[in-house]
Amino acid sequence: MNQLIVEGLGKRYELASSADERTPTGVLRRLAVRVRRSTTNGQEREQSREFWALRDVSFLVEPGTVLGVIGANGAGKTTLLKILARIITPTEGRVVGSGRVVSLLELGAGFDPDLSARENIFLNAAMLGVPRAVVTRRFDQILEFAEVDTFVDTPLKHYSSGMYLRLAFSVAINMEPSILLADEILAVGDESFQERCLERVKQEAERGLTVLFVSHDMEAIVRVCDRTLWLNAGRVLGFGDSEEVVADYQTSVWARGMTGSERGRHVNRFAIIHDVKVVTEDGREVRGMPTNEMTYLRMRFELLENHLCACAAYDVRARGQLIFRTADPLGMRVFRTGGMWEALMRLPHRFFNEMTYSVVPSLTVAREGEGRRQYVLMGEPLSFIVYAPDGTERREKDVRASGYLTPQFRWKFQRVDEQPEGVQGVARF
Amino acid sequence: MSHGFEGAASHSTAAPWVIEPQREGTAARAVEIWRCRRLLWFLAVRTVKDMYEGMTLGIFWLFARPLFPILVGGFVFGGLLRLPSDGVPFVLFFMTGFVPWSLFDRSILFGTKCLDQHKSLIKRLYFPRLISPVASVAPAAAYFVIYMVLLTLVALFYVWKDGVLYVRVGPTLLVALLMSVFAVFCALSVVLWTCVFQARHKETRFGLRYFMQFWMYLTPVFYPISLVPPEHRWLIFVNPMASVVATFRWGILGVGEVPLVPLATSFVVAVAAMAAGVWFFTVNESSTIDRL
Numbered sequence: 001m002n003q004l005i006v007e008g009l010g011k012r013y014e015l016a017s018s019a020d021e022r023t024p025t026g027v028l029r030r031l032a033v034r035v036r037r038s039t040t041n042g043q044e045r046e047q048s049r050e051f052w053a054l055r056d057v058s059f060l061v062e063p064g065t066v067l068g069v070i071g072a073n074g075a076g077k078t079t080l081l082k083i084l085a086r087i088i089t090p091t092e093g094r095v096v097g098s099g100r101v102v103s104l105l106e107l108g109a110g111f112d113p114d115l116s117a118r119e120n121i122f123l124n125a126a127m128l129g130v131p132r133a134v135v136t137r138r139f140d141q142i143l144e145f146a147e148v149d150t151f152v153d154t155p156l157k158h159y160s161s162g163m164y165l166r167l168a169f170s171v172a173i174n175m176e177p178s179i180l181l182a183d184e185i186l187a188v189g190d191e192s193f194q195e196r197c198l199e200r201v202k203q204e205a206e207r208g209l210t211v212l213f214v215s216h217d218m219e220a221i222v223r224v225c226d227r228t229l230w231l232n233a234g235r236v237l238g239f240g241d242s243e244e245v246v247a248d249y250q251t252s253v254w255a256r257g258m259t260g261s262e263r264g265r266h267v268n269r270f271a272i273i274h275d276v277k278v279v280t281e282d283g284r285e286v287r288g289m290p291t292n293e294m295t296y297l298r299m300r301f302e303l304l305e306n307h308l309c310a311c312a313a314y315d316v317r318a319r320g321q322l323i324f325r326t327a328d329p330l331g332m333r334v335f336r337t338g339g340m341w342e343a344l345m346r347l348p349h350r351f352f353n354e355m356t357y358s359v360v361p362s363l364t365v366a367r368e369g370e371g372r373r374q375y376v377l378m379g380e381p382l383s384f385i386v387y388a389p390d391g392t393e394r395r396e397k398d399v400r401a402s403g404y405l406t407p408q409f410r411w412k413f414q415r416v417d418e419q420p421e422g423v424q425g426v427a428r429f
Numbered sequence: 430m431s432h433g434f435e436g437a438a439s440h441s442t443a444a445p446w447v448i449e450p451q452r453e454g455t456a457a458r459a460v461e462i463w464r465c466r467r468l469l470w471f472l473a474v475r476t477v478k479d480m481y482e483g484m485t486l487g488i489f490w491l492f493a494r495p496l497f498p499i500l501v502g503g504f505v506f507g508g509l510l511r512l513p514s515d516g517v518p519f520v521l522f523f524m525t526g527f528v529p530w531s532l533f534d535r536s537i538l539f540g541t542k543c544l545d546q547h548k549s550l551i552k553r554l555y556f557p558r559l560i561s562p563v564a565s566v567a568p569a570a571a572y573f574v575i576y577m578v579l580l581t582l583v584a585l586f587y588v589w590k591d592g593v594l595y596v597r598v599g600p601t602l603l604v605a606l607l608m609s610v611f612a613v614f615c616a617l618s619v620v621l622w623t624c625v626f627q628a629r630h631k632e633t634r635f636g637l638r639y640f641m642q643f644w645m646y647l648t649p650v651f652y653p654i655s656l657v658p659p660e661h662r663w664l665i666f667v668n669p670m671a672s673v674v675a676t677f678r679w680g681i682l683g684v685g686e687v688p689l690v691p692l693a694t695s696f697v698v699a700v701a702a703m704a705a706g707v708w709f710f711t712v713n714e715s716s717t718i719d720r721l
Contacts, residue, residue, distance in 0.1 A: 013719055084448070086555035087555050087718075090449070090450055092450060094447055095447065096445070096446075096448075097445070097446060097448075098444060099444065105553060110553075126468045126471060127468055127554050127556060129464065129465065129556075
C-alpha cells in the first residue's frame with residue numbers, strides 16, 4: 001500500500017554545445033540539421049548529444065525499509081534522489097509513493113544564514129511543505145536533537161558547520177516524513193553525531209519511515225540498510241540484501257581499480273590461475289560456509305612448464321578492508337611437472353565472522369634456479385558468505401562491535417600466587 | 430498529485446502521489462502554489478534582500494534609485510521641453526505615468542532573471558517552479574510602494590505651494606490600484622516567456638532592456654494622449670500598456686479619460702498571454718532547470 005514503486009525510471013540530459021557550435025555558423029549548421037531531421041523523422045535524435053544519467057531503473061521498497069544506494073561517482077545516485085525529491089523531472093518512467101518526502105540532498109539547502117534557528121526551522125518547514133502545526137509540535141525536539149537549544153535566536157551564519165549540520169538533519173527527521181532522502185549525510189559531522197543520526201534513522205524506520213540512503217561508507221550501508229541498490233552508469237546492477245550487494249560492488253571496484261596489466265596477469269607465460277572455490281572436506285563446492293564447519297579454499301592453476309617454483313597466497317577482504325594476507329608458509333615449492341594443480345588451504349572454523357568475505361588468489365612463479373619471479377593474480381575474486389550453523393540469525397552487523405574476525409583461542413586461568421613453571425620463568429630472576 | 434504538500438498528513442494518512450515526465454494539470458498546480466504561499470512570501474523578501482546584499486548603502490538604494498529618474502525626467506521633459514501635462518504640475522503628471530510603467534518595466538526585468546537568481550534553491554529543493562517568477566517581481570513591487578510614497582509627498586508639496594490637492598481622493602484611487610495589479614499581471618505574462626529564454630540564452634535580458642526603452646516612448650508616460658491627434662489615437666492604443674498607464678493616471682489625478690475599449694482589449698490580450706505563458710513555462714520548466 002505505502003510502497004515506493006519505481007518503474008522504468010530514466011533521465012536524459014542533452015550535452016552542452018561545444019564552443020564551435022556557439023559561433024553564428026555553428027548555430028546555423030545545427031539549425032539546418034534540426035530542420036532536416038524534423039522533415040525526415042521527428043522522433044529521431046542525435047544520439048551523441050544525449051546522456052542518460054539514469055535508465056531503466058525499477059525497484060520496489062516496502063515501507064519501513066532503509067535502502068542503501070551505492071555506486072561509483074556519476075552512477076546516477078543523486079539523480080535518482082533528485083527525481084524522487086522532484087527537483088528534476090524524469091524523462092521516462094514513473095514513481096508511485098505516498099506521504100511526505102523530505103530530502104537531505106544538501107543539508108540546510110533552504111536555510112537563510114541571516115535568520116535565527118527559530119526562523120529557519122519555520123522557513124525550512126515552509127519549503128518542505130510541512131504544516132506549521134507539525135513544526136510547533138516538534139519544535140523542542142528539533143532543538144534538542146540538534147543540541148543547539150541555547151543558540152536558538154542566533155543567526156545561522158554564526159553557527160559552526162557541525163551545528164548547522166545537526167540542525168539541518170534534525171529539522172528533516174522531525175518533519176514527520178514518510179520517505180527520507182539522504183545523500184551523503186554522513187560525510188560531515190563528527191563520529192558521535194553520525195552514530196546518533198544512524199540510530200535515529202533506524203528508529204524512524206521501525207515506525208514505518210522509508211529511507212533512501214546514499215553513501216560511500218560501505219560499513220555504514222551494511223550496518224544500517226536492509227536492502228541496497230547498486231547503480232552503475234545509470235543502470236541497476238544489483239538490488240537485494242545489503243551485504244551481498246556491497247560485496248559484489250566492492251569486488252567490481254577492486255577489479256576496476258587494477259591497471260590493465262594487472263588484470264591481465266592471471267595469465268602469464270608460466271602459469272594461469274583458473275579458479276578459486278570454497279570446498280568442503282569431501283570436495284563439494286559451496287558458496288557459503290557455516291562458521292563451525294571445516295572448509296578449504298581451493299585454487300586451481302595450470303603450470304605451463306616443468307620445473308617451476310611457485311608460492312600461492314590469498315588476500316582476504318571484507319567490506320573493502322584487507323583483513324589479512326596469507327601465503328604458503330613453505331614459500332616457493334618446486335613442481336617437477338607442469339599441468340593442472342590444485343592448492344587446498346584449510347580455513348579454520350570459528351574464525352570468520354558472519355559476513356561476506358572476498359579472496360583474491362595470487363601466485364608467485366619462477367623457473368627453478370632462476371631468480372626472476374613472476375606474479376600472477378586472479379582478476380575476479382571469490383566472495384563467500386559465512387553464516388551461523390544453526391540458522392539462528394545472530395547477524396551482528398556491526399563490525400565495530402564484533403570485529404571482522406572472531407577467532408577462538410586457547411585460554412588458561414590461574415592464580416597469580418601459584419604460578420606454574422612456564423610463565424614463572426619470565427618474571428622471576 | 431501534490432507531493433509533500435498535503436494538508437496535515439502523518440504516516441498513516443499519507444496521500445499518494447505519482448512522479449511522471451508530464452506535470453499535472455493547471456488546477457492541481459494552482460492549489461500547490463496556494464499551499465506554498467508562505468514560501469512565496471519568503472522568496473519575495475529574499476529576492477529584494479539579495480538585490481542589496483553586500484552593498485554599503487544597502488536599503489538606501491531602494492529609496493535612492495527611484496528618486497533620480499523622477500527628478501531628471503521631470504526636469505528634462507517638463508522643465509526644458511515643456512511638454513503639456515493636462516493642467517497639472519508636470520512632475521505629478523510624469524510620476525503618475527512613470528509609476529505604473531516602471532512597475533511593469535521593472536517586473537519584467539527582474540522577473541526575467543528569476544530562474545538564474547533562484548538557481549541555488551531550485552537546484553536543491555522542490556517547490557512549485559511558478560513561484561519563482563511570481564516572487565521575483567517583488568523588487569518591482571517594493572519600488573512601486575516607494576514611488577507611491579514619493580507621489581504622496583510631491584502631491585503634498587503642491588498643496589503647500591499652490592494650495593491645490595491635485596490628487597483626486599476617492600474611489601477612483603481603487604481604479605489606479607487595480608491598474609497597478611494589472612500591470613504586474615501583464616508583466617508576468619511576459620516574464621513567463623522571457624525567464625525561460627534568459628535561462629537558455631543570457632542575452633535575452635540584455636536585448637529586452639534595450640527594447641523596453643522604446644516601449645516606454647510608445648507609451649504615454651511623459652506626454653498626454655491628448656497630444657496625439659484623435660484620428661491616430663488608435664495607433665497609440667495598439668500598445669496594450671498605453672491604456673493601463675492612461676487609466677492609472679486618470680485614477681490618481683482625474684485628468685485625461687478612461688480608454689474603455691483599448692483597456693478591454695488589453696485585458697483580453699493579457700489574459701491570453703498569461704494562459705499561453707503558463708503553458709509555455711510548464712512545458713519548458715523541467716528542461717530549463719536541467720540546463721541551469
